[in-house]
Amino acid sequence: MINWAKIDRLAKDWVLEAGKRIKDTIDEELLIETKSDANDLVTNVDKETEQFFIHKINELDPTHKILGEEGFGDKVDSMDGVVWILDPIDGTMNFVHQKRNFAISLAVYENGVGKIGIIYDVMADDMYHVRPGEGAYLNDTKLRPLQNVPLSKAVIALNATWIVPNKRIDYTKLSPLVKEVRGIRSYGSAAIELAFVASGRLDGYITMRLSPWDYAAGKLLVEEVGGITSNLKGEPLSLLNKSSLFVGSPKIHEEILEKYLDSYEGI
Template identity: 55%
Template sequence: MNTDVRNAIYNQAKEWVLEAGKNIRTKIDDPLVIDTKSNPNDLVTTMDKETEAYFVEKINQNYPEHFIIGEEGYGDKLTALDGTVWIIDPIDGTMNFVHQKRNFAISVGIYHDGIGEIGLIYDVMADILYHAKRTEGAYKNENKLAPLKQNVKFDEAIIGLNHFWLCDNRLVDEKVMQQFVRNIRGSRTYGSAALEFAYVAEGIVNGYLTMSLAPWDIAAGIVIVNEVGGVTTDIDGAKLNMLAKNSVLTCNPNLQQDIIMYLKKGRK
């Protein structure tokens, strides 16, 4: 994707993200219809569906040759990332949206022939937009994010991870993960994968570790983290499949091998 085309798509995508966020803020106290998907804690609301439908309509009107992968199923069924593909999570952190009315984000990643070109993560209620274009750096609103520090040590790291690592041994023995938490400086849980990626890029956490995320959870964040020198792989260090669910590690590159080796101690 050439620079002029990318800039034009970025400007349009940014406008739509901010507009969608404004609509959510306007309706934040309206009654919601809340349903569940894969399990009782996998929530979807009328606002998730309305927001995704908004993006799909705009993209189809303005870029009919582009493809869409969306969490709520309004997009295309793809077997490859050929061409330009928008990967959208209309509300990442739906449980936070429902229960807290904050700490959720709109996440839009735009890929061309499998390469992440544009990433937008919008913390709707805080009105903070994390954004990046490939090779042009990453930003928090208008402020450019600094490259990640290269001297972070394992025992000084703050890592984002949720409680499943400590009580669910499907991937890694929970006792190993309990020791992992004891050996790092601290852990945090924010309830939104997109925001966790943004915080890694900002450098306020040094990594984020999760058992299973879909492409729409990570697509924008990968682009943003890349632009500050971070790395994103599965928990074995392998390349992610952007058409399937993955275990995910995104972090300061100085920590990647230490974390992967620690996880391998407890792998099933």
């Protein structure tokens, strides 16, 4: 029998320790590389932080699988067993350029069922955490169920990249949404934007392409407070493959899905 309370305590301790290590070296010179393109950055701190978690998890139980952004974990092709899903620094561009608005995102699933979700906004020292069925929290404060605000009063997270013409798909269908809602925001970290939806600071979040480590923890937070998570077709999210992402309160999710995303074809 897995002691999830113990694993939850350990995971939080590791996240705080990793966050302290990042803050202690925040002003040191970074070794910056690019991955898929010039804007897809990775630093030595991303890599070192992922390796820190892998060492801790392997010490805890070497049979647990680890899906991490920087590739130091396992090749995970099944959610069978215990799977840790990790983004050591979500929002690396913010980390490099702003030294804020980045987060550690850590989730644990057993046979595809979420057991633990943690998003740690490092520089704000805010930990969003959840054990499904036991409530979602911002630090020690329990988060309230999401409110079904009307679209005209909603603040939605949406990157401007997704409302300009693209060679592969016309995203401009979302342009009218920008005019209908009260406000649009973009924070440059999917984990933080998901945490903001879960805590009511945002009413929804739309993006066209993310990886499981970007949303594995945030998905659990949003669902715990009554939110809906899906891809842009309204289908369940994949925990093994890239996906579009759409989260919000039930009313916001339904209205935007029917009004603006009904003809979405994918990417």
